Amino acid sequence: MSSSFVFVDQAIDQYQFLANGIDPTATVVVLDSQQDGVAQISAVLAAQASIEAVHLFSHGAPGTLQLGATTLTLDSLAAYDLAPWQQALRHANLLIYGCRVASGAVGDRFLQELHQRTGANIAATVTPTGSAAQGGDWNLEWRIGAIEPVPILHPDVMAQYDSTLEFVIPNLLFAPATTDEGNVAQPSQLRVVDLETGDSQIIAPLAFQTFALARQAGTGRLYYVETGENGRVAYYDTRTGQNVTLLNRTGVFDDAGAGAPPSQFVKLAQQAGSGIIYAMNSSTPNLFSIAVEGDTAGIATNLGAITLANGDPLPFGGGDIAFDPENPNRLFVTVTRPDSSTNVFQLYTVDVSAPGLPATFVGDVRLPNGIVLSDAGSGSLAFGQDGFLYLTSDIGEITASSRLFQVDPDTGIVVDADRVRPIARLNDFATLPTVTPQVDLVLTKTDGLDSIQPGEEIVYTITVTNTSPTGSLADIRLTDFITGVNGVTWSGVFTGGIPGDLNSFFPGAEIGTGDIDVRFNLAAQATLTYTVRGTVDPDALIGTTLENTAQVIVPPGVIDPNPEDNTDSDQTDIGCVRGINRRGRNNRDNRLLGDNDINRLTGGGRRDVLRGFGCPDTLIGNRGRDLLRGGNARDNLQGNQNNDRLNGGEGRDRLNGGLGNDTLLGSIGNDSLRGGSGRDRLLGGAGADRMVGNNGDDVMRGNRENDVMFGRLDNDRLNGNRGNDRLRGNLGRDRLGGGAGSDLVEGGRGNDVLFGGNGNDRLNGDLGLDVLVAGNGDDSLLGRAQADRLFGGAGRDQIIAGGGADRVEGGAQADVLNGGLGIDRIIGGGGADRLIGGRRTDALRGGGGRDRFEYRNTDEGGDRVLDFASAADQIDLSRIFARSGYGGERPFRQYVRLQQSGSDTLVLLDVNGDRSSGFETFITLAGVNRSSMSARNFIV
Known part of the structure; x- marks a missing residue:
């Protein structure tokens, strides 16, 4: 008989994947999400004589545990007979993996009571459980009794699981704003920013003035630090609308002496997974961590100076910090000097997981023409809900002309520079340090009729279903502006899903008359059904069609992966x-x-x-x-x-x-x-x-x-023909052609062949060994995973190979070819192409045009160029030499060496910028004589 039992709730995302990854010596029980989960567990435990441990995998919230159709809280706990639990778990371990069940005072009281009722040693978590990329982990920090949790899941399952066991938090862009920065007694106002327009709306006042704001994954709280030395730390809870000040001040004071630089924190970001709040001030290159839990909450700890590759400290100054939502260890940092006569606006990345906090210079934050943005008004940086990197800058250092910019995180160059998005002067940006959550809503509308007579009663049924197994969602909007029907009345009812307060109507949304424009909360796997009644206009013309359309809209900061399912029309013939x-x-x-x-x-x-x-x-x-x-x-x-x-x-x-x-x-x-x-x-x-x-x-x-x-x-064959089509092969070895329009062509999971056609197409290979062939337009090709083959075509194409060992060929025009992460073979074709090998050892062939081989980091070397034409082609090292650690007016002479090796020329690069010991073979030019090469072959 097994001594460990694992209960997995059917309602959590990929529950079968988790169940399959549990230690085979344990007994796994899957809870029916439509039945009382406490009763299901009691029935199993009542039949056991001796148990060492019980593990619970389910949805959670502070002081709340979802078990099947049961919401177990401190209040509902008293209604259950837990005698079977007490008999089986006395002196045993109970390990609870529901998200944030132990968080806060309510979580502590709930688990203390559960301990008293069962006698079990309990371990639970105060943070989200699950994927690190989604802000989660598998640690059980809260414990009572003699318990030391032993992992029950296989490490590969923990690493590959891509969800968390909690409710969805919309990923909005927040910012603090202060109308009078000179008056430190004036609290900042919290605003939410519209990325499309730059407009911002005041949400609430904060407890005090701040220049540093960070959003926490899992809770959605917005942490901020008071302006000035030894500032207070607080958070604004977006769910309750309350400001809560932490127990301690930061403990960081200004340096002694007149004129000493201030130590106040102006940069703040929270790391997904660890939950650590990182902070920087404008007077040192040091990185701090700020505790947010326990007796040390609010106290800042100096983690040391951020350092560049040559050992120099990171330049200090104003700006902001933001974590890459795709990589929780990659911290983006902007450095600005608005108080200096020299305009400085630089972008760096820092690996917070590595010793010495190493930084890499990305580039100056600049327009495509090379002009550096103004460092005035530059205190904001964040990844938006769309996954792109945003910051702010004044134009001509005039506050009234501040603008919102999107920048390329790999170069620092402004994207879509002609787009004007004015924005108010803001002190900081904050978004979730994780990718934006996705919730798939499906709407249907029908009257069940093919036809109807004028003056007859018509009854519509509108359903909105939250198909996500984990993501309960708040503030959903439903609209249906009904025409051709008189005396309309409607009412709504919830069914299914996880019980609790997320299945609820906003005021006026449960019953009403006339057009529908309502808001509501919808639990994961729940359905809201509206019944709409009315009378067809008695003057409606025989032979016409009565048509009305309903639409459901997810709240800002949430992505619906299938928006085509958010609208449905009902057509009924009259007569x-x-x-x-x-x-x-x-x-x-x-x-x-x-x-x-x-x-x-x-x-x-x-x-x-x-x-x-x-x-x-x-x-x-x-x-x-x-x-x-x-x-x-x-x-x-x-x-x-x-x-x-x-x-x-x-x-x-x-x-x-x-x-x-x-x-x-x-x-x-x-x-x-x-x-x-x-x-x-x-x-x-x-x-x-x-x-x-x-x-x-x-x-x-x-x-x-x-x-x-x-x-x-x-194995399917799809041809979009004319029109702007969307094609997806899904499973199988498919063959897809976009046709004449500007199409989106996606291969899916099999080994697919994709053709672009005549328009400006997007071809995504997705999983599988794919072949992508661009057509006559300016196409975008993305190979994604595995070893793909990508071919340009007649237009100016952009080709990114992805992660496998790929073959990439350009077409007749000037193409951009990027090998990605694999060991690739890249061939430019006939135009003046840009070839980017990426981070593995690649083989590059430029083709017939005047080609440029680009390198952005010192870890992208090792490539072999098979047909370098010294009379026409160039090697672009400018992004490397733009980084800190390189200086001087003649970087080619200082940092590049050319060396003959048999019939090849080796390009040696000083990878650390010390001009002596750092030279390594960076590129091999096959069949090129050293004497044919000069500085004109290099862009530096």
Whole structure:
């Protein structure tokens, strides 16, 4: 009999993946998310005589544990008979992995009571549980009793799990603002910034004035430090709207002596995973950590000086810091000198996990023309909810003309420099140090009718489902501005999901009249259903269509990965009545014709012909090889078994091939085509169509409009044809072509072949050994994981290979080719190309044009250039020499050496900038004579 039991709640993301990674000596029990979880656990424990440990994996919140359909809190704990728990767990260990269950006083009281009721030694967590990239970890910091947690999950599972066990926190861009910075007694105002416009809105006053703000992953709290020496530390809780001051001041004072630089903190950021708050002031290169929990909360600890590669300290000054949401150890730092006569605005990265806190110079923060942005008004830096890096700067040092800029994190160069986004003078930026959360909402709307008469009652059913297994979401907006219907009333009800206060209406959202424009909170896996009643306008014209559209909108700071599911329209024909309901015979070939009313025609067992006409018809092919044609309205065609031909005709039709190798033609209208099982052909016709292949090797072809195609399983062939289409192969070895428009083509998980076509296309290989071929436009190709082959084409293409050992070839024009992280083979093609090998040892061939081989960091060396033309080609080292540690007016002479090695020329680079001991072989130029090379071959 196992001595350890592990209970995994079915409601958490990838629960089966976690369950499969648990120590095989333990007994794993999956809790039904729709049943009482406490009762399920009690039933298991009651049958055990001796247990050493129980592990609980479920959703959590401070003082709250989700177990199946039960929300266990301090209040609800008293209602449960925990005798089976006490009998099994007395002197045993109870390990709770729900996010932040132990956080705060409410968490402490809840676990103390659970300890008293069960007698168990308990370990739990005050932080998010799960993926470090999402701000989580697997540590159980809170303990009571003699307990030392032993990992129950395999290390690979902990490393690969990409979710957390908590509620979604929107990733907004916050900033403090102070109208009178000279008056330190005036508290700052907390603002939220719109990245699209630069506009900001006041949210609440903070407890005191601050120039340093950081947002904490897991809680969403905004920590800030008081202006001046030995400042107070506080946080603003975005859920409660309260400011809470921590127990201690920072303990960091100004240096003694008149005119000494101030020590106040002006830069603040929180690291995902560890939860550490990092801070910097403007007078030293030192990095500090600030405790936020326990008896030392608020006290700052000096971690030492940030250092450059040559041993010099990081330049100090104003600016800000922000963690890379994709890498919790990579800290971005801006250094500015607005109080100096020299304009300084520099961008660095710091590895906070490495000894000595090593920094790398990224570049001056500058416009594409090389002009450095003004260091006035430059105290803000953060990654936005879109994943891009943003900062602020005054133009001409005029406060009223401050602007919001997006910059390239690899170069410091402003992106989209012509875009003007004025912004108020702000003291700092703060966003979550993790990637922006995603929650998939699905909306449906129907009245269940094909047609209706003027003056009749109509009843719509609108559902909004939160399909996320973990992400409960607050402040969702639903709109439906209803036309053509009189006397509208509506009411809503929640079903399913995790119980608790996240299933709740905002005021006025539960019942109402007229148009719907409401807000609500929706738990993970829950559904909100609105029933809408009214009367069709008695003056509605016979033969017209009544159409209304509902839309659900996620709150700012949250991404819905499938926004096409957030809108649904219901169309009902006015004036049509029930017509023929006819079924063909099984022993003959039937020809079934409808009339101008609503028909339902069902074939028999042989080759049938089914034909609808003017009203919405349902045509069902049954078992034979059937021909179905819908007519001029919104028809529903189902091929069912065997090899069928379906033609929707005019109208917004739904075609489902079913079993067999079917041919589906959408014809005129925005149609939905689903191939089903079998090797199907889906032809979109004239309209913005949606095609899904499902099982079998399918062929899909769009037409002139903007179509959406999904291959799903097996080996599919997709052709977008004309229009700006979206194609995705999903599983299988697929072949996808965008066609004439500007298309998005995604391969999915198989070994795929992607073609761009004539427009400016985006081709994403995703997982698998993919082949990507650009077309005639200016295309963007991304290989992603594994060893891909990417080919440019006729336009000016941008190609990024990704992580595998890739082959990259440019086309006829001036292309940008980036090998990424793998050991790549890169060939420029016919134009004046830019070749970037990346961080592994690559083989590069420029091709026929005047090519440029670019290097951005000293760790990108080791490449072999196979056809360097010394009369035309150049090696760009300017980004390396722009970093701190390199100086002087003649960097080529100081830091570059050329050396003959057999028939090759070696380019030696001083990788540490000391001009003596740091020279290493950086690039090998195959077949190039040293005498043909000079400084003109280098951009420095």
